[in-house]
Amino acid sequence: MAFGHPKGLFPLFFTEMWERLAFYTMVGILLLYTIDAERGGLGLPRAQGNEIYGLYLAFVYFTPFLGGMIADRYFGYRRSVAIGGLLMASGLFLMGMPGFNFFVFGLIGLIIGNGFFKPNISVMVGNLYEKGDPKRDSGFNIFYMGINIGALAATLIVAPIVRNYWGWLWTFRAAGLGVLFAVVLLAVFWKSLAKADRKPERVEGDTSMGEIFGKILAPAFVVGIIGYFIAKQFEMQIVRPSDFGFLVGMVPVIVFFVRLGLNANEEEKPGLLALLPIFVAGGAFFMILHLNGSAMTQWARDFTDRRPGAAASVPFFDQIQQDALPSYYTNAGEDVARPHPDSLLVVSSAEIANQFGQSRMRASAVATLDGFDGIDVQRINVDGKNKGIDPTWIARAVKVYADDQIDVRTEKGAHGEDVVTVGLADSAVPEDRVVFLREDQGGGKIPVFVVDKAIFDVMYDGYRERFGHDPELLAPGEFLQVVNAEVYQSWNPFWVIALTPIVVWFFGWRLKIGKQVPTAHKLLYGMLLTTAALLIMAVAGSMTDGGSVKVAGLWMALFYLVITFGELCLSPIGLSLVTKLAPARLAGLAMGGWFLATSIGNKFSGFLGSVQNHMEPMWFFVFLAGLAAAVATFIFLVLPKLDGAIKKYGA
Numbered sequence: 038m039a040f041g042h043p044k045g046l047f048p049l050f051f052t053e054m055w056e057r058l059a060f061y062t063m064v065g066i067l068l069l070y071t072i073d074a075e076r077g078g079l080g081l082p083r084a085q086g087n088e089i090y091g092l093y094l095a096f097v098y099f100t101p102f103l104g105g106m107i108a109d110r111y112f113g114y115r116r117s118v119a120i121g122g123l124l125m126a127s128g129l130f131l132m133g134m135p136g137f138n139f140f141v142f143g144l145i146g147l148i149i150g151n152g153f154f155k156p157n158i159s160v161m162v163g164n165l166y167e168k169g170d171p172k173r174d175s176g177f178n179i180f181y182m183g184i185n186i187g188a189l190a191a192t193l194i195v196a197p198i199v200r201n202y203w204g205w206l207w208t209f210r211a212a213g214l215g216v217l218f219a220v221v222l223l224a225v226f227w228k229s230l231a232k233a234d235r236k237p238e239r240v241e242g243d244t245s246m247g248e249i250f251g252k253i254l255a256p257a258f259v260v261g262i263i264g265y266f267i268a269k270q271f272e273m274q275i276v277r278p279s280d281f282g283f284l285v286g287m288v289p290v291i292v293f294f295v296r297l298g299l300n301a302n303e304e305e306k307p308g309l310l311a312l313l314p315i316f317v318a319g320g321a322f323f324m325i326l327h328l329n330g331s332a333m334t335q336w337a338r339d340f341t342d343r344r345p346g347a348a349a350s351v352p353f354f355d356q357i358q359q360d361a362l363p364s365y366y367t368n369a370g371e372d373v374a375r376p377h378p379d380s381l382l383v384v385s386s387a388e389i390a391n392q393f394g395q396s397r398m399r400a401s402a403v404a405t406l407d408g409f410d411g412i413d414v415q416r417i418n419v420d421g422k423n424k425g426i427d428p429t430w431i432a433r434a435v436k437v438y439a440d441d442q443i444d445v446r447t448e449k450g451a452h453g454e455d456v457v458t459v460g461l462a463d464s465a466v467p468e469d470r471v472v473f474l475r476e477d478q479g480g481g482k483i484p485v486f487v488v489d490k491a492i493f494d495v496m497y498d499g500y501r502e503r504f505g506h507d508p509e510l511l512a513p514g515e516f517l518q519v520v521n522a523e524v525y526q527s528w529n530p531f532w533v534i535a536l537t538p539i540v541v542w543f544f545g546w547r548l549k550i551g552k553q554v555p556t557a558h559k560l561l562y563g564m565l566l567t568t569a570a571l572l573i574m575a576v577a578g579s580m581t582d583g584g585s586v587k588v589a590g591l592w593m594a595l596f597y598l599v600i601t602f603g604e605l606c607l608s609p610i611g612l613s614l615v616t617k618l619a620p621a622r623l624a625g626l627a628m629g630g631w632f633l634a635t636s637i638g639n640k641f642s643g644f645l646g647s648v649q650n651h652m653e654p655m656w657f658f659v660f661l662a663g664l665a666a667a668v669a670t671f672i673f674l675v676l677p678k679l680d681g682a683i684k685k686y687g688a
Contacts, residue, residue, distance in 0.1 A: 057187030091643015100152025124150030129213030136463035261286020311682035324638035331646025483514035563607025578654030
């Protein structure tokens, strides 16, 4: 025992903490990496980046539906967690290799690995305790803290610092090392975790795998494929084919769970029907919460004034800041100093500018820039051994490839603008690494950032049109320092850690004075708090003047404060009710329903991130608040039936 808890709890705590650190590193940077065209990212259109984010999160919560059943019947929990960890680490290392195909296969490895890891490590925690052990709930609270410590470290330390110093690909590799460390911990404590495992077996009454495939997965797959090709045929603008295919593919799943409740016997029917509004609440809530990696990250990047202000003097804070590159200034305020024009190399070709921004330049493009007056092309060692070279030069260096190793494409963005994507062959090896230098007024040399003339004009001519005077300029070679966009996601795990004791105390106090908060009512309060959080962001959106002005980062802190209160009301209660209302013979299937509802919500998170680009900021959040309020109203209307089912089954 350790602090009154089984000794296996803390190995599982740290195993989960390291794995969650890797997971939330991914959530923090996945969308940013896919749409980034200034720091070596993939430079994809925002709709496609949100599509990838939504598909990733959807399937990350879909595969545990199968992973839990496979562990129960074939592998056991320890082996499943180990297999999952190794698959996730492999996926992250693949993503750490240049080339889009490696990126895609890496995501697949992550998704499959998470299906084995996520459901089974939680089951192992529960298996450490005997039935009725009063310390079981507090054990899960301790375990949940491990999740949020990992999430906080990911978004506040790993994602921003690693990518600031070593780039996107090393961030994926660092996350992979974190998962490997989790697997090593599991191996070290393998024997002591035997109690948390279970011998794989089939239990009479279990839903068969054949039934799962025949009644749920196969219909979902067929309808999803049909939906995908229908959307592709009609060339939908906002709803991408994979979005439409996934969402219509979930219709047979929804129909299955509705019919399961309607056709159940009289003893089981109230509990199974009561699960449906719980699934709706869970799916809707996670649809909003997991906007943290899509819409809220885009908000942080584009509409948040990320200057550190007074926090700049706080130790460590300089490690989570980066140069504000040209796109930051398109809606920056009057008091924000612009880079000196000498810090920028202006080109009329968006293709060349994007090749520079994505650090994948054709040799012919480098030759073009070499011909610019006053520009000196300096070679930087490809292997990174650059002793004695100015670090600011290295930070602006780009990799150069043979022309036939790079595929440059132009697609239309959300507002009809051209989006240039620079693809790289998987087998491509850079033949050079260069930095473009310009002589400054003191006779030294400064590295320049290559920028498209259209953005340059907005930065300076647009400023003069808006404010009627020239902007304040930074010294040549200097850029404004701003906080990384993904750092703002750290508010959620921070508030979870800070608020959990308060929420636990509040509900305990209500119980002590004889005014216990009914369990089902916590679902309602969770959705009402979610609605309130979105209305806060709607107010913030109104202050952006249609997206033309940045607002303070404290709006995001307040949003995450309120929605985290909602999370602590809804998430653990929903999960607990699923296990208590479902008949024992359908417990695994019901838990799968919870994961599938979360999966659908997560897909909407990516889809809504794309919708955000077609709406003014205020109306986008008003729209979301309306959706959350509609779900809250639905929960309110079915509260009597929920209360009755909970009372019937002693939940």
